[in-house]
Every structure is written in C-alpha cells, then in structure tokens.
Amino acid sequence: MKEIDEFLRENKPALKDDPTFLLETRRRLEQVEGIKAEVDRQRSHGRVALIIALAAGLALGVFATTVAFLYPVDLQSVGDGFLQNVRVFLETWKHYLVYPVAALAVTLSLVLTLGGKKTARL
Amino acid sequence: MTRERFIDLVRVEQEPLRRFLLALCNGDAALADDIAQDALVRAYVASGSFLGLSKFSTWLFRIAYNCYIDHHRKARLDEVPVEAVLAVPADESTDAAFRYQQLYQALERLPGKEKAAIALFYFEDRSIKEIASILDMPQGTVKYHLSLGRTHLKQYIRL
Numbered sequence A: 001m002k003e004i005d006e007f008l009r010e011n012k013p014a015l016k017d018d019p020t021f022l023l024e025t026r027r028r029l030e031q032v033e034g035i036k037a038e039v040d041r042q043r044s045h046g047r048v049a050l051i052i053a054l055a056a057g058l059a060l061g062v063f064a065t066t067v068a069f070l071y072p073v074d075l076q077s078v079g080d081g082f083l084q085n086v087r088v089f090l091e092t093w094k095h096y097l098v099y100p101v102a103a104l105a106v107t108l109s110l111v112l113t114l115g116g117k118k119t120a121r122l
Numbered sequence B: 001m002t003r004e005r006f007i008d009l010v011r012v013e014q015e016p017l018r019r020f021l022l023a024l025c026n027g028d029a030a031l032a033d034d035i036a037q038d039a040l041v042r043a044y045v046a047s048g049s050f051l052g053l054s055k056f057s058t059w060l061f062r063i064a065y066n067c068y069i070d071h072h073r074k075a076r077l078d079e080v081p082v083e084a085v086l087a088v089p090a091d092e093s094t095d096a097a098f099r100y101q102q103l104y105q106a107l108e109r110l111p112g113k114e115k116a117a118i119a120l121f122y123f124e125d126r127s128i129k130e131i132a133s134i135l136d137m138p139q140g141t142v143k144y145h146l147s148l149g150r151t152h153l154k155q156y157i158r159l
Helices: A003-009 A020-070 A082-121 B002-024 B029-046 B057-079 B094-109 B111-125 B127-135 B139-156
Strands: none
Touching: A003 A020, A003 B094, A003 B111, A003 B139, A020 B029, B002 B029, B002 B111, B002 B139, B029 B057, B057 B111, B057 B127, B094 B111, B094 B139, B111 B127, B111 B139, B127 B139
C-alpha cells in the first residue's frame, strides 16, 4: 500500500499551462451577466405590467360599481322578461343541469391535464 | 459577489480544480477544462447563495464534482466514443509519460466515487473531512472508498 501511496503522491496529474483559461472564464461570466441583466429587465417589465393591469382592473371595477349604484337599471324592463325566463328555466331544470356541467368540468380537466403533460415533456 | 472578486478567488483555485477534474476525466484535458468552465459559471450564478459556511474552494470543488457527475451521466446516455488526448506534458521523459499513461488507465477503471476520493486525497492533499463535504458523504464512507480505491489501484498499476 505504501508503494501506491508514493506513486500517487509523486505522479499528480500534470496540467499544461493554459493562459486562456481565465480569459475564457471571464468571457463566459460576462455572457452570464448579460443574460442575468436581460432576465431582470424582463422581470421588472412583467412586474410593471402586472401592477398596471391590477390598477386598471381596480379603477374599472370602482367605476362600474359607482355607475351601477348611481344609475340603477330595472333588468326586467330592459330584458323584456328574458332574464326572468332564464331564472325560471334554471329553477325548473337545475337537477338535470348538474350532469352536463359536471361532464364538461371532467372533460376540461382531462384535456388540460393531458395537455400539461405534453408541454412538460418538451 | 462581484465578478472581479469571483475571478480573484478562481485565480487561486483554478489549478487544483482543473487537476482534480483532469484526474476524474482520466487525463482528457479538453474535457476537464470544459467541465471546469461549466462549474465556474454555475458557481458564479449561485455565488449569491455562498454563505461562507465552508471554504470557497470546498464549495467550488463540490459544484465541480456535481458538474462532472452530470456530464458523466449525459455522456453515458449519448455514448459517443471519442479518442481522448491524454494530458501528458510534452517535455516529460518517456518514463514519466509511461507512468502518467498507467495512472490514467488505472483511474479510468475506478468507480467514480473511489476516483474522486483518491484524486482529492492524493493529488489535492485534502483532509477526509473536506472530501466528505465535497463528495457529500460521511467521513467513514470516504475512508471506505479510499481504501477500496487503493486496493483497486494496486491491482491495476504495476510498480
């Protein structure tokens, strides 16, 4: 065993001098920084867009609610009884409407799950 | 960590790191340097998470070892046989060149963990504790791999 110990200590792998190694490292790190900066820029753009969308949604919501309170509308007269008919229809058939709605939900979840798996494999 | 600070630290560590990878790559200098570059990029990206709980070099070697493992796995999947140019310095005598060739051929036959333990212990003079941290295994397991590696090398190398 002592011989092996000595052999290994005396024959460390010999490196060739490579002055370009650190230059190449520096070049790669600069590239990484470029990518990092671009990702950060896109992230901050996304964040700004999200904040604008939230603010716009809030403002529109407040506006719509205010309008609804200030100018109440008699739905029955506007819809010419249509909404009332829809309400009656739903009341009458609600027990049977559950089945198509449930079937649609199951189909949609299956389609979305399978679609998601396909995307994940890519 | 700034880029310049990182490069300063790498300047000190690049030689041992490249030598460690050279041993892992059985003397294929081009491949070893390629993995070293990948490891340095990975380390730089993750440098924000380096808390200084271990030595910078231990942390860097651990990343390099993981890079080597990843590359090894990928290479096994691709399995394209490439004739490696062994890193034997041109100015070495025939005797020394023969010894290096013997060493690399023997290392090639060792399992990855034994090879890594041997390289860190004998070529980089790392302590068992440091090796355990780099290879992410208990110290007892490092000793076991070292002992097994030595036994295997004794069979493969004619002294």
